[in-house]
Amino acid sequence: MDKKTGKPTPAEPEPEVSIYESLIATRPKEPPTRRAFLTGATSLFGAAAVHVLLAPFLGHAANASGDPTRVPGALATEYGRRSPFERAKRLTKPQRSRTPLQDLHGIVTPSALHFERHHNGVPLIDPAKHRLLVHGLVERPLLFTIAELKRFPSTSRLLFVECSGNSGKEWKGPKGKTAQEIHGLTSTSEWAGVRLSTVLAEAGLTPGATWMLAEGSDAAAMTRSLPLDRVLDEALLCYAQNGEPLRPEQGYPLRLLVPGFEGNTCIKWLRRLKLVSSPVMTREETSKYTDLMTDGTARQFTFDMEAKSVITVPSGGQRLKKTGYVEIRGLAWSGRGRVEKVEVSVDGGKNWRTARLQAPILPKCHTRFCLDWRWDGGEAVLQSRCIDETGYRQPTRKELVEIRGTNSYYHYNAIQSWQIDEEGNVRNVQV
């Protein structure tokens, strides 16, 4: 245990209380009255905000008894919104936002909470004007409208997308506080579209076409070169996410999705596929998404996102208020296939128990795991490790750093440790 980094400094602010924790740990003995409910909500949002937020739900019954069975509810709406009592949100910086993993259930990330990463903003694209150009080493260079792409045989898959920089600051120590802050650059959606291979067959590959340059129509004109032999089987050209057209920050109206590959290869706002015979060596695959080793060499085209897991409840910034039953919950995934097994330790890695995996357990997709636990009020260090179908086991931090040093920034997939102190506070530590 690293006592230096594990202990809070006196200046450290109180840990944030999660929705889960506030609902579970502070549950009142009696059902709340309407007055108590509104008072509580008022203290959270401010009176004016509550009025605005609750108005559609109160209808003409604002002065009614508070029993929702005695007043007509709100009317139907064209495009739904979540309850005004729900507050889970992305953690934003100008060019990225992180998914609140600790607030989610199951495996699907709501589209509005899917992490974002862009290299010069989210473009506003009229789908009627958008075109996909397929050219280079093809029999016929073709231009497609979105409507035409939607006419091809369609397919869909539940898949995770993870930024290769996810958890990257942890190479240098336990920098982040919450699961969201540290690991929030991963999300899962149902992605629908047409197979890349179908569209490329329409243009007809010519001999010598071994790589493909994919380019976005954002202000970075983001580009990556991809080896055809690794992407042809599975890659999708997606126009939909979780049943509706892509969100703008996810590439509307068209994105590439390469299952299990680092997120930046899944070019958003896709406008061009150029078939070539060798990689173009763009900025993103030379100066940026390459992994610097201690000897000064850098690994290039490190596409696969290796097996990883994180306990989301309890996790950093949360607080256990009562001893007793806690369901440890988390997410596990692997860019190389299915999650075979997740093991959980509550004593910093000395002993391991096998967690329950919730169905569905899909390849290259977040998988939910759970484990029953009884917190006795003492100090504990929670860890999880993912073993995927290839037999690969998520490494400890020590094992990872021994091989790669601490300069590579990308592809940090070491076991996460959450320390719980005697007051129930949960903190990020590295053991």
Add this chain to the structure above:
Amino acid sequence: MFRRQTRFLLLLFVMVAVGPADSWGTSKSGPFHLGRVATPDEIQAWDIDVAPDGEGLPAGRGTVKEGAEVYAEHCASCHGATGVEGPGPALVGGQGTLASEHPVKTAGSYWPYATTLFDYIYRAMPFVAPQSLTSDQVYAVTTWILFENGLVDKDAVLDRETLPKVRMLHRNGFVPDPRPDVN
């Protein structure tokens, strides 16, 4: 019997007519007859990528002196007066730091190809006005950055012939992915 044969021939005709493109050579459409053939002008308008061998480099040229002017006007506000101050990413320096505890990855110390510098500036810089510089301006500012890193001399003139020949320090510093490498 006759009717069955007719139906078979009819089916065969339909299969050939909608079958894979290969069955009638250099067709203008693929198996689904979707999309339309792009014109050379349409392709040229978007085909801006530049490969390490120089393929894709446009006409034009630039010098260190011209590049210093372009840099001061369009780049220095983000990357600093001499390319090291920021607040944007450092463009100059860092040579000899890659194997240290604090590596500084710049065009001079880390980028393996000079063509990538041209490609990236041409497609994505300046950050607030991407694709606003002319080919000459991009050649010039690329030349200036390479000069500041000691990779070309003061009198260098870079164009589609000379740029791909610039030798970058970290050219042989990249290795293929050896993973899984742990466990």
